Amino acid sequence: MSDYQINHLEKQYGARKLYSVARLTIGSHARIGLIGRNGVGKTTLFNQLVTKRVIQPAARVLLVPQLKPTAELSGGEQVRQYLNEAFSKRPDILLLDEPTANLDVANIQWLENRLKRFCGAVVTISHDRDFLDDLCTTVWELRETQVAVYLGNYTDYLAKKTAAESHQQARYDQFAAEKKRLKKTIQKQQQRADHATVVPKNKRGTSEIHGSKPYFEKMGKKLHQVAKATHSRLDQLDEVARPKQEKPIQMAIPNAEKLKGNTVLTVNGLSVARGDRQLLQDVSLKIKAGDHIAITGPNMAGKTSLLTALINRNDNSVKWSPLAKIGYFQQDLADLVGADSVIDNVAATSIQDAETVRLILARLGFAAASWGKPVNVLSGGERVKVSLAKMMLSDVNGLILDEPTNYLDIGAITALSDMLKDYGGTLIIVSHDRWFVRQVTSEQYKIVNQHLVNKLGLQKMAPKPNEAEKLQLALKQTELINQLAMTPNDTALEHEFQEVSRRLRALK
Structure with a gap:
């Protein structure tokens, strides 16, 4: 075919x-x-x-x-x-x-x-x-x-994009260095030209000055022409755009110092049911302030029901620290006011400074020109981003997120994972996105036969990949990408690149 x-x-x-x-x-x-x-x-x-x-x-x-x-x-x-x-x-x-x-x-x-x-x-x-x-x-x-x-595949795509970004950074650095050098050269040439028209002190008032004056004027004019030529070279430099560099985000976490090292949630003997159907039984765990954990399991196992129980249960089976302030993200997006703008929705409950608000919106893909749009004209994925931004910026020191990556594009998921990795508060997530879970959590629990099982022991027993070999293959991959950029139709290079990428994926 x-x-x-x-x-x-x-x-x-x-x-x-x-x-x-x-x-x-x-x-x-x-x-x-x-x-x-x-x-x-x-x-x-x-x-x-x-x-x-x-x-x-x-x-x-x-x-x-x-x-x-x-x-x-x-x-x-x-x-x-x-x-x-x-x-x-x-x-x-x-x-x-x-x-x-x-x-x-x-x-x-x-x-x-x-x-x-x-x-x-x-x-x-x-x-x-x-x-x-x-x-x-x-x-x-x-x-x-x-x-x-x-x-x-996607990892290969990222490697090529990273190599292209590195190449762009190198081009910009070279352009910036040459621009700086030419500006400094022009400044020195201009000073020399201005100085050349000044009669030396030891010749002022002497008979020699009458014959020398045209010489000094001619020399000054010549040096000004040299400076002008250098300025022309500066103007002719091909402009290279500066690669975008993201600023780090530092969010204020309420009661962070008081909670540090303390248990924020204790669950003891919790059972969860939906109607007559038993979902979970005898759930027990302790979560310390700042822990990042994931809850996984098959569809219909009771993950969302467990999160709801952690938020709403008011008995001896679930105890939150009195200092805990928890934000709960759900797919219904009930926290948004559709007629209000993006910025009004986010700012209504924000305790962060204006720069942090701007950074988080920009990181999630909202250009400043879109902040005034009413939420009800946004796509489903964009509304999810607004809801996540609103929650992260509000007066909370812990986040419970139920499938936050559904309907988000890869760029937004990457941005969200970067923010959550650096998030200083407590994080509990339910997600089917395996990459996202690996990025933002340090401990995983899985629902197995109506019980919540800690997967940490299994993870510790897993053999670690050969880090030296991974590094060697990653460097070879970057080298091949650069060679392919010069000779894109070289099939031998392409085959070698695919084989290196395959081996690197296997190690990862």
């Missing part, structure tokens, strides 16, 4: 151009991940791909839209049902919009294995890094109306 082509594909809303694609190729057995920030047009692009005559030669294209759990079916059950129906229709190209949203780890792994066996092409929108790493061999990034193509 030959490859499929997408040519001259555009989409515009009013004056705003979402994307303009000159040419894209989908191999007959491709595994492609489509990434980009919320609102950039990924789902719109998918909707356009299912229309006739967009893909050539003609292909049977099937789109599985983003799914949400219902009272009757869990997320995993829905995905299995939709995928089985899709596979029975035998499409040439299968488009999946956020297929891992609302799936537990077991269902995500089932999905990965099922898609690997699919005989056609797969293009998937996803924010799950591990899923993109395990499944995809190509990444499409939709950014600034263009789709950039990167060979390899």
